Amino acid sequence: MLQQTIITALQQVRKHKPLVVNITNYVVMNNTANALLAIGASPIMAHSSQEMPEMMSFSGSLVINIGTLDSVWIPRMLFAVEQANLNNKVVVLDPVGVGASQLRTDTAREIAQLAQRLIIRGNASEIIALAGEQAQSKGVDSLDSSDTALGAARYLLETYQANVVISGATDYVVTNEHTVALKNGHEMMPFVTGMGCTLSALTGAFAAVGEETGLAAAAVLGVVGEIAAEQSTGPGSLQVNLLDQLYQIDQENLLQRLKLQQV
Amino acid sequence: MLQQTIITALQQVRKHKPLVVNITNYVVMNNTANALLAIGASPIMAHSSQEMPEMMSFSGSLVINIGTLDSVWIPRMLFAVEQANLNNKVVVLDPVGVGASQLRTDTAREIAQLAQRLIIRGNASEIIALAGEQAQSKGVDSLDSSDTALGAARYLLETYQANVVISGATDYVVTNEHTVALKNGHEMMPFVTGMGCTLSALTGAFAAVGEETGLAAAAVLGVVGEIAAEQSTGPGSLQVNLLDQLYQIDQENLLQRLKLQQV
């Protein structure tokens, strides 16, 4: 049944080409726009508050990534979340580097508090830091294995009524209905910057067609990253092959590779 | 004769390595800088008004792309256009997402009004929206086929004394002297973000050596994109192969592939 949810969501994205508004960090804008195009969605990279009401009125979802936040961009992020709320659109929050600075922690929590329909996608360190437990975040990369963050994810689910995706060697999707473990992916993936940001962007695409748990995005990116990494000699070719595979992935290959279990 | 114009322009770019100042969007800065380098030009990505008078004094042209505009960057764009005017340099305007928000429409028109030597390069939706006719822009991707925008292009030509390039499955170059249709390219190209932005950047390079219609850039990118796509398994490898082919394209391959006709 979860498999069918994933397949249906992929079909829906390719059929409806949903618009996804992204306020994301400077580092990954190109990658996440390309990932959204490759999977069949339609990215809008826009941040000005002067146009956000219009953008959110016809967009399918909003992705907020705080990777290169500052005092100029934070109000834009908050305003965009308000506009998403007004239009009853899902917000995907990527709390990049939460725990590495108070600014990031405060901002991520403010966004999480504000968003009415919320999916949070982070690595284990970020999920733990966002929940407020002890976790020394080392920059924007994760120090913790993802299963150590399950308690924090459940705390976030309860506190913010948010579905939570913990990405790592194993990805976890934590909702009120279930906790799902996904064991696809490849050890080379953390050597490409913005792989988590790409997962958050794809989560926005699937949310825009009604798959609001983050499951489909985690399943697709895990399988596609695994295929791409097997074809690659390093992180440069991995990034290229990942986009090619997002474009090519079909139902059969996706299901054949998928390592999914409820926990 | 148009073929010869294109070939000569390519030779001139590679010979003179013209400087092209770009104020462009965050998403594509890397791609457009790399495309300019690959074709033989010399990109300057600069936006500060504090240095723009100097930059425009020795640059060959100015490319303005409003893809990630906001209240901080719009005055910089306008100031840069004024500096281009003072130095009698061509401005290439890429009105990304015009029609998707009032801010984009107003800004694009203000730039078009201000620039004294202007080339406008957009997809059909953008050209139609800029001209003010009815066209629902869906984000930054085009909903309309390019031939539907020919009337709008002629309106822009008359209103702003601007040469106009409409990009799409068929590209059109609209000037007072002629309307040219270019039928190169590949259906995979819209799956790479910033392909239109790359065309606008290349248009700036050719304008800097005196080819001010947009024809040479559209011809080169159409042929190069076609060759690159045939070598690619998806949009990731297409982006890589495109840069390689911009670097490699020679006169013979360009002419052999070129599908050009006056309409």
Added chain:
Amino acid sequence: MLQQTIITALQQVRKHKPLVVNITNYVVMNNTANALLAIGASPIMAHSSQEMPEMMSFSGSLVINIGTLDSVWIPRMLFAVEQANLNNKVVVLDPVGVGASQLRTDTAREIAQLAQRLIIRGNASEIIALAGEQAQSKGVDSLDSSDTALGAARYLLETYQANVVISGATDYVVTNEHTVALKNGHEMMPFVTGMGCTLSALTGAFAAVGEETGLAAAAVLGVVGEIAAEQSTGPGSLQVNLLDQLYQIDQENLLQRLKLQQV
């Protein structure tokens, strides 16, 4: 002995995965983050003064690149250098386009003056312009061969107590102890944007593990770029192969290729 310094530094980077804070230009953020990951370091791309004290307290070094500077970012750069000083961390300055505008020249000199432990990495035009000698900088690309900048580099060494790396067909590393010439690399490398920026970022990674001359970074990137270019059909594939080779390079291949001599 210099060879051993390089090898040891590479081992240290891969062992300790040092955090490197980067305030760099919009064009290359993705490339430099990926290069740092590929070599084994851990990039933080952050610029907000609100979080910089925390970031510099646990980071290993700071890389400041002025490629897309403006009045908003310059104070952030200066503040970050102050924080690096407070934490006794090395600052790597990449004075992109110095000489092309007064703003760039003034800013680069202010940063150089402020930083207490400094490495300067630029091309010949930039090193000459920073030192104040006559050199017309043509945009951000170098017009001068690197050996013409040796005098300027020695002036910068004396004036700012900074180690200096001049990159070009031959790279020079200029310190109080020695001047080293490195003759690796490939003529295709200048056709990829941000190759110098990547060298500056890698310089930060090696500085964070105690190799504070810029030698190891120049050696590694020169050899890796050479290998990558030999595998490439143009600048697109060069950029991809470069990341793969940074990830793969081992001690044996590095030493076998290395063309290093004291001058």
